[in-house]
Amino acid sequence: MRRVIVLGSTGSIGTQALEVIAANPDRFELVGLAAGRDREGLQRQGAATGVTDLALGVDEAVQLVRSVRADVVLNGITGSVGLAPTLAVLETDAVLALANKESLIVGGRLVTDAAGPGRIVPVDSEHSAIAQALRAGVHAEVRRLVLTASGGPFRGRTRDQLGDVTPREALAHPTWDMGPMVTTNSATLVNKGLEVIEAHHLFDVPYERIDVAVHPQSIVHSMVEFVDGSTIAQASPPDMRLPISMSLDWPHRVPGVGVPLDWTRAQQWTFEPLDDDAFPSVRLAKRVGVAGGTYPAVFNAANEQAVTAFHAGRIPFLAILATVERVVDAHRPSGELSLESVLDAERWARDEADRQLAGALNE
Ligand SMILES: NC(=O)C1=CN([C@@H]2O[C@H](COP(=O)(O)OP(=O)(O)OC[C@H]3O[C@@H](n4cnc5c(N)ncnc54)[C@H](OP(=O)(O)O)[C@@H]3O)[C@@H](O)[C@H]2O)C=CC1
Numbered sequence: 001m002r003r004v005i006v007l008g009s010t011g012s013i014g015t016q017a018l019e020v021i022a023a024n025p026d027r028f029e030l031v032g033l034a035a036g037r038d039r040e041g042l043q044r045q046g047a048a049t050g051v052t053d054l055a056l057g058v059d060e061a062v063q064l065v066r067s068v069r070a071d072v073v074l075n076g077i078t079g080s081v082g083l084a085p086t087l088a089v090l091e092t093d094a095v096l097a098l099a100n101k102e103s104l105i106v107g108g109r110l111v112t113d114a115a116g117p118g119r120i121v122p123v124d125s126e127h128s129a130i131a132q133a134l135r136a137g138v139h140a141e142v143r144r145l146v147l148t149a150s151g152g153p154f155r156g157r158t159r160d161q162l163g164d165v166t167p168r169e170a171l172a173h174p175t176w177d178m179g180p181m182v183t184t185n186s187a188t189l190v191n192k193g194l195e196v197i198e199a200h201h202l203f204d205v206p207y208e209r210i211d212v213a214v215h216p217q218s219i220v221h222s223m224v225e226f227v228d229g230s231t232i233a234q235a236s237p238p239d240m241r242l243p244i245s246m247s248l249d250w251p252h253r254v255p256g257v258g259v260p261l262d263w264t265r266a267q268q269w270t271f272e273p274l275d276d277d278a279f280p281s282v283r284l285a286k287r288v289g290v291a292g293g294t295y296p297a298v299f300n301a302a303n304e305q306a307v308t309a310f311h312a313g314r315i316p317f318l319a320i321l322a323t324v325e326r327v328v329d330a331h332r333p334s335g336e337l338s339l340e341s342v343l344d345a346e347r348w349a350r351d352e353a354d355r356q357l358a359g360a361l362n363e
C-alpha cells in the first residue's frame, strides 16, 4: 500500500489522480491534499476522502510534505511556484511524481542534484512514455528522444493567420482537457519547448538529440530511437490517468486504469515536422536550455506573465512569444546557479516582461 500526497489536488491532474487513487484502494492510501486558492473545493475533497491533512497555498503545501509521511508525492501544482514543494519532497524519502514540469525547468541542476536515482517519476505524458520505453535500462543504447506534439488548436496555420486568434480559441485544445496555463502553452508550442528541457533533465540526453514531431492524434506519446535504428513508441488513447497511475506505483502498471486502443477499427496516426517559422517556441526553448543557468527560469517566468496578459485581453497571441524572446535576450545572468539566483532571475523576468508588455501597449 503506497501512501500518497497530492499537491494541486483541485486541478486537472489532481482530480484525475484522486480518481485513480479512489479506484485502487488496495494499492493507494491518500494521506494529504494541497490546493492553491480553492478552499471550498479542498474541504469538499477532504470530506469525500476522509483525509484531514489539508494545505492551502504553497507554504502550507511545503509544511504538509515535511510533516506527513508519504511514499509518493504527486506535484500537480501549475507554474514555477511549484519549485519549493518539489525541493521539499526531495528532502524526504518519498518519490516525487512530477507533473509540475516548471519546477524542474526553472530549478534545473538544483532539482536533479537534490534527487537521487529513481526519485523523480514523470507524470507528463511524453516523459512517462519515454520512461516506459526505457524501463529495460537501455539508456546507453539511446540515439535520440522524439517528443510528440499535438500541434495545438492552430496547427497548420501560418504566422500571418495567428495574428487575431482569441484566448477562447487558444483554450480549445484538440485532444487534451487540461488547466488554462498548460493549454495555452500547447497553443503557442511553449509547452513542447518546456518539455524538451524537461526531457533533457530527466533523461540526461543532450539537446541536439531531442527532437519534436507533430502527431495530431496524441496517441503516440513519445518515442525513443536506439543506436540500431529501432524505435520504441508508447501508444494509448489520450488519458492522463495512465501516466498518473504509473507515476504513483512506478514501475508497475495499474490494471484497468485506461481503455486500450481499438485494433478492430480503422485508424490513422500521422506525423509531420514542426513549423518552426509559425511556432518558434521549441527553437527558443532549446536555445535557453543550452544556455542553462537561470535562462530557463527567465523563459518560463516571462511566458507565465505574457500568458496572463493574453488572457486578460491585454496583448495579442503572437506577443506572447515575442515578449518571452525579448526578455530572454535582455537577461544577463549573474554568478552560480542557486535557489536565490533562480528566484532573483524570475522576479527580474516578471518585471521585465511587464515592462515590455506595457511598452508594447503604449506603442
Ligand atoms: N492537465 C494535464 O493533463 C497535464 C498537466 N501537466 C502539468 O501539470 C501541472 C498542473 O496542470 P493542471 O492540472 O492542468 O493545472 P490546473 O490549473 O488545472 O490546476 C493547478 C493546481 O495547482 C494549484 N495551485 C495553483 N497555484 C498554487 C499555489 N500558489 N500554491 C498551491 N497550489 C496552487 C491549483 O489550486 P486551486 O485550484 O485551488 O487554485 C490547482 O489545484 C502543470 O505543471 C502542467 O503543465 C502536464 C501534463 C498534462
Ligand SMILES: CC(=O)[C@@H](O)[C@H](O)COP(=O)(O)O
Residues within 6 Å of the ligand: 124, 125, 126, 148, 149, 150, 151, 152, 176, 182, 185, 186, 187, 191, 192, 240
Ligand atoms: C497531456 C500532456 O502531457 C500535455 O503536456 C500535452 O503534451 C499537451 O499537448 P501538446 O502536445 O499539444 O503540447
Ligand SMILES: [Mn+2]
Residues within 6 Å of the ligand: 124, 125, 126, 195
Ligand atoms: Mn505533456
